[in-house]
Amino acid sequence: MQVKDLNHPQIHLDKTIPGHKVGVWRIAVSPNGKLIATASEDKTAKIWDWQGNLITSLIGHQDVVRAVAFSPDNKIVATASYDKTVKLWNTQGKIIATLKKNNHDLGAGALNISPDGKMMATADLEGTIKLWQIEQEQGKVSVKLNKTLKSHTEEVRKIIFSPDGQLIASASEDNTIKIWHRSGKLLKTFYGHEAAVWSLAFSPDGKTLVSVSEDKTAIIWNLKQMFELDLLAAGCSQIRDYLRTNVEVSPSDRLLCQNSDRQN
Template identity: 45%
Template sequence: MKRLPQVENDWNALLQTLEGHSGPVKAVAFSPDGKVLASGSDDETVKLWDAGTGAVLQTLEGHSDPVNAVAFSPDGKVLASGSDDETTVKLWDAGTGAVLQTLEGHSGWVNAVAFSPDGKVLASGSNDETVKLWDACTGAVLQTLEGHSGWVNAVAFSPDGKVLASGSYDETVKLWDACTGAVLQTLEVHDVVQAVSDALSRPSPSRGIFIKEQWVCWGLEGRLWLPPGYRPHCIDVYESVVALGYSSGRVLILELAF
C-alpha cells in the first residue's frame, strides 16, 4: 500500500469549468507562461481564456470549419491554429486577436501544428499525408515533407529544433531533419513500443503529469481516475495544471497536488 499526500477535506482539483464554445473542443494549449489557455472547437472559433480566472480574453473568428489544432509560439505572442477550412493554418496575434497570416498549401484538413523552439518555423500535419514547414514570419513554405501513407495527426520538434517528429494513421512515426527535410528514421509500431519501453525503464527525477486512457498519471502511476463523462478529447499540461477539452464544448482546468 502507498499512502497518498494529505489534503484538506474540502479540497477539489477542479479550478475552472470554461463554458462558451458551441461545439466539441478539439484542441487546447497553454501559453508558455501558463497564464492563457487557447482552445479550438468545431464551432469554428479559437478562444483565449485567462487560466487563473476563467474569463474569455479573446474569441478568434476567421476559420470557416472546425479548428483541430492550436499552438503558441515560444514567446507566447503568436498563436497558430489548424482547421478543416480550405486546408488553412492561421497565425494570430495572441494579444490583440488579429490575424497575422493565413497559410495555404495543404490539400487536406490540418490536424496538427507546432512551433520550432526558436519560433521561426511552424510545422503542420494534414490529411493530405504531408508535413509542411513554414516561415513563421513571412508565411512562405520552406519544406513539404512527403513519405507518410496516411493522415498526419501529430507533429513535434526536438528541444534543439533540429529534428521533427510526425505521427500518422499509417501506424508510423517519422523523424525528419528539420533543415533538409530528409527522413532520418521511420519507427514502426513495434519500434515505437520498444522506444517507449526503453525510455520508461531509465530512471528519471521527474516524469511529470500526463493522461493515459481513464487515468491522470504521475510518472508511471495512475493517480486520478476519470469517470466516463470526464474523459477528454484533448489535453494540455502546464506544471501542475491540466486543461481538458470535451466534446460537449466544455474545458476543465484542474490543479493537481501529488
C-alpha cells in the same frame, strides 16, 4: 473545458469553462504559462486566462479548427483548420496572416511552432507535412513555404519539435511515427503500434519520445540509441573500404561495421 489545479498532491477540479458550442479538439498553454488556447469543432479558437476568463475568440475559419499552438514569445497563436488554411493571430484576436498559397490540398489537422519561433510545421489529412519559415521584422510577420515532406500515407494526428528544435516528430493514422531533421531529412520511422498513433511528447532532454495509440498502448522510444546507430553508420561509411581492402586489417576487425551494414 475543465481546468484542474496540479499544485497539490490531491488533484481536484478547479474550474469548468463553458464557451465552445461543440467539441474541443486541441488545447495549448502559452510558454509563459499565462494563457490557454482551445481549438474547436465550432470553427473557432479561443484564448483564456487561468481564471477561466475569455480573452478573445479567434473567428475566421470556415470549418473545424483542429490544432492550435503558441509561438515561444507568447505573441502569436497559430491555428489549423479543415478549411485548408492555417492562420496566425495576435493574442488580441487579430489575424496576422492566412496561409492559402502552397497550403494543404486537404484540411490541415496538426501544427506546431519551433522553440526558436523561426519555423512552423503543419500536416494534413493525407499525411503531407509542410515546413514554413517564419520571419518577424519591425512588427510584421511573414511566412514562406520551406519544404514539403511526403512519407506518411494517412492523416498526421500530431506533430511536435524536440526541445532543442532540431528534430520534428510526427504521429500518423498509418500506425507509424517518423523523426525528421528540421532540414526536412527523414531520419527514422518507428513501427510498433498496431493502430493510429494519436499523440507524442518529447522528454525535456529530447532523448526519449512517448507515443500513444488507438491500439490502447503507450510506447517509450529511446532516441539516444537511434543517434548512436547513426553515429556508427557515419563512421563506418568513412572506413568501410579501408576495412575491406587493407591487407593489414585482421579478420575480426573487418567485421566491425557489419552491424552497421545491416542497419542500412
